[in-house]
Amino acid sequence: MTENIQDLLRRQRDFFASGTPYSVPFRKRQLQILADAVMQHETDVTEALREDFAKPPFETFLTEIGFLMAEIRHTIKHVDRWASPRNVPGTLTLLGAKGTIMPEPLGLTLILAPWNYPFQLALAPLIGAISAGNCAVLKPSELTPHTSAVIARICQEAFPEEYIAVVEGGVEVSTSLLAEPFDLIFFTGSTQVGKIVAEAAAKHLTPVVLELGGKSPAVVHSDAKLELAAKRIVWGKYLNAGQTCVAPDYLLVQRGVKDRLLHELKRQIEALYGDVIADSRHYPSLINDRHFGRLSSYLTDGTICHGGRTDPARRLIEPTLLTGTGWDAPVMQEEIFGPILPVLEYDDLEEVIRQVNAREKPLALYLFTESRDVQHRVFERISFGGGCINDTVMHLSSPYLPFGGVGPSGTGAYHGKYSFDAFSHQKGVLKQTTLFDLNTRYGKGEEALKRLKRLFR
Known part of the structure; x- marks a missing residue:
C-alpha cells in the first residue's frame, strides 16, 4: 500500500510541476466538471447516504448536494479575482518600490473527510484545493462505505488520478497517507484525531487546517x-x-x-x-x-x-x-x-x-x-x-464568512474565498525601481545614523 501511495504522489508531483493546475481557466473548467459530475450522480449520492445511515432525501439535498453546488457556483464566479496579484501600499522608506501579493498553489494536498456529512465535507475542501491550483488526494470516511464508493466513482470519472485521486480504506490507509510529505493537510473530525494528524504533519512541517468540534x-x-x-x-x-x-x-x-x-x-x-x-x-x-x-x-x-x-x-x-x-x-x-x-x-x-x-x-x-x-x-x-x-x-x-474553530475546536478556516486562501500561499514580492537609488541604507557613522533615525521617525 505504501508503495502505491508513493507512486501516486510521484505522479501528482510530476503533474503539478507541469504547471497545468496553475492556469485559472483550467481550475474553472475542473470546478464545472465537478459540478456536472455531482448533479449527474445526485440519485447515487442520495441512495448511498440512505444506505449508510438512513439519511432522508430532503436533508441530503439541503446539507450535502445543494450546499456543495452553491459553493462551486460562488467559487467559479469569483476565482479570477481571488487568484489575481494585488498591489499593496508603499511606504516612504521604500520610495519608488512596488509591493505585490501573489497567491500561489501549495502543491500536493491531502483531504481527510469525516462520516457525519460524508459527501459535502469531502468535496467542499476539494473546491478550495482545485480553485487554488493544487493537486489533491481525498480520503473519505470508511464508516460510510457507500458514500465513499460514490465519491471515488465521481472523481475517477471526472479527473485523472495524477490530478485528483480518491484513496479508500480504514485507519491503516490514513496512517500511510499521513506518513507522506504533503504540502497541506485538511482534516475534519474529532479533536482527539486532530491531535494525531497535527503530530504526523509536524514531522514534515506540513501546514494543517483542522476542522474539529467541541461543546457548542x-x-x-x-x-x-x-x-x-x-x-x-x-x-x-x-x-x-x-x-x-x-x-x-x-x-x-x-x-x-x-x-x-x-x-x-x-x-x-x-x-x-x-x-x-x-x-x-x-x-x-x-x-x-x-x-x-x-x-x-x-x-x-x-x-x-x-x-x-x-x-x-x-x-x-x-x-x-x-x-x-x-x-x-x-x-x-x-x-x-x-x-x-x-x-x-x-x-x-x-x-x-x-x-x-x-x-x-x-x-x-x-x-x-x-x-x-x-x-x-x-x-x-x-x-x-x-x-x-x-x-x-x-x-x-455564508461563503462570505470564515468557518473554522479556535484552539481545541480547530485551526484555520474555509468556505468561499477562505477556502481559496486555506489552500494558497500568499507570496509577497517587492519590485524596486532602477530609476534612482536612495543612499540612506548604505550609510555608516554617526551622521548616517542620525539621517536614518529621522527617516524612520
Missing part, C-alpha cells in the same frame, strides 16, 4: 422570542440526528423563562419530527452501534423531560431534552454529537460567560436575545469559532 452552547436570554428560538434550536440540534459538529451541544436558559422555553421546544420537536420511533423516514440513524451505545448511556445523566426512547435495531434515539443535569455529569464532559440536548439554567449573564470560558473554546456559540448590550457582552468576552445571534448553524452557509 446555545444561550437563551429572558428577552428572546421564545417560540422562534425554540424552532431554530430544535432544527439546528436534531438535524442529521444531532451528528453535526456545529449543533447546539447544550442549552443555557435564563431561569425565569426555562419552563416556557421547554414547552416551546417540546412543541417544535413534535411539529418537526413527530414519532420517529414509529416513522423514521425523515430522521437519520446513528452511524454505528458504538456511537449508539455511547449516546444511550447519557440518557441517565439527568431527567428526561421529552423523548428518550430508543430503537437499538435501527440505531435510533428520538429527539431528547434532558434537565437536572450538572456541569460534572458525563454528558457534559465531551461533545455529545447526537440527539440529546441537556438544558441548564442561569440567573445572571456573568454566570454564562464564566461557565463557558471555564471550558475549551467551542466551535460555535448561539445567542438568543433582543438586547444589543447582551450581544456585545457575550461576543466580546467569549472566544469561539463562529456562531449566530437568534439562529443556529446557518453561519456556515
Whole structure:
C-alpha cells in the first residue's frame, strides 16, 4: 500500500510541476466538471447516504448536494479575482518600490473527510484545493462505505488520478497517507484525531487546517422570542440526528423563562419530527452501534423531560431534552454529537460567560436575545469559532464568512474565498525601481545614523 501511495504522489508531483493546475481557466473548467459530475450522480449520492445511515432525501439535498453546488457556483464566479496579484501600499522608506501579493498553489494536498456529512465535507475542501491550483488526494470516511464508493466513482470519472485521486480504506490507509510529505493537510473530525494528524504533519512541517468540534452552547436570554428560538434550536440540534459538529451541544436558559422555553421546544420537536420511533423516514440513524451505545448511556445523566426512547435495531434515539443535569455529569464532559440536548439554567449573564470560558473554546456559540448590550457582552468576552445571534448553524452557509474553530475546536478556516486562501500561499514580492537609488541604507557613522533615525521617525 505504501508503495502505491508513493507512486501516486510521484505522479501528482510530476503533474503539478507541469504547471497545468496553475492556469485559472483550467481550475474553472475542473470546478464545472465537478459540478456536472455531482448533479449527474445526485440519485447515487442520495441512495448511498440512505444506505449508510438512513439519511432522508430532503436533508441530503439541503446539507450535502445543494450546499456543495452553491459553493462551486460562488467559487467559479469569483476565482479570477481571488487568484489575481494585488498591489499593496508603499511606504516612504521604500520610495519608488512596488509591493505585490501573489497567491500561489501549495502543491500536493491531502483531504481527510469525516462520516457525519460524508459527501459535502469531502468535496467542499476539494473546491478550495482545485480553485487554488493544487493537486489533491481525498480520503473519505470508511464508516460510510457507500458514500465513499460514490465519491471515488465521481472523481475517477471526472479527473485523472495524477490530478485528483480518491484513496479508500480504514485507519491503516490514513496512517500511510499521513506518513507522506504533503504540502497541506485538511482534516475534519474529532479533536482527539486532530491531535494525531497535527503530530504526523509536524514531522514534515506540513501546514494543517483542522476542522474539529467541541461543546457548542446555545444561550437563551429572558428577552428572546421564545417560540422562534425554540424552532431554530430544535432544527439546528436534531438535524442529521444531532451528528453535526456545529449543533447546539447544550442549552443555557435564563431561569425565569426555562419552563416556557421547554414547552416551546417540546412543541417544535413534535411539529418537526413527530414519532420517529414509529416513522423514521425523515430522521437519520446513528452511524454505528458504538456511537449508539455511547449516546444511550447519557440518557441517565439527568431527567428526561421529552423523548428518550430508543430503537437499538435501527440505531435510533428520538429527539431528547434532558434537565437536572450538572456541569460534572458525563454528558457534559465531551461533545455529545447526537440527539440529546441537556438544558441548564442561569440567573445572571456573568454566570454564562464564566461557565463557558471555564471550558475549551467551542466551535460555535448561539445567542438568543433582543438586547444589543447582551450581544456585545457575550461576543466580546467569549472566544469561539463562529456562531449566530437568534439562529443556529446557518453561519456556515455564508461563503462570505470564515468557518473554522479556535484552539481545541480547530485551526484555520474555509468556505468561499477562505477556502481559496486555506489552500494558497500568499507570496509577497517587492519590485524596486532602477530609476534612482536612495543612499540612506548604505550609510555608516554617526551622521548616517542620525539621517536614518529621522527617516524612520
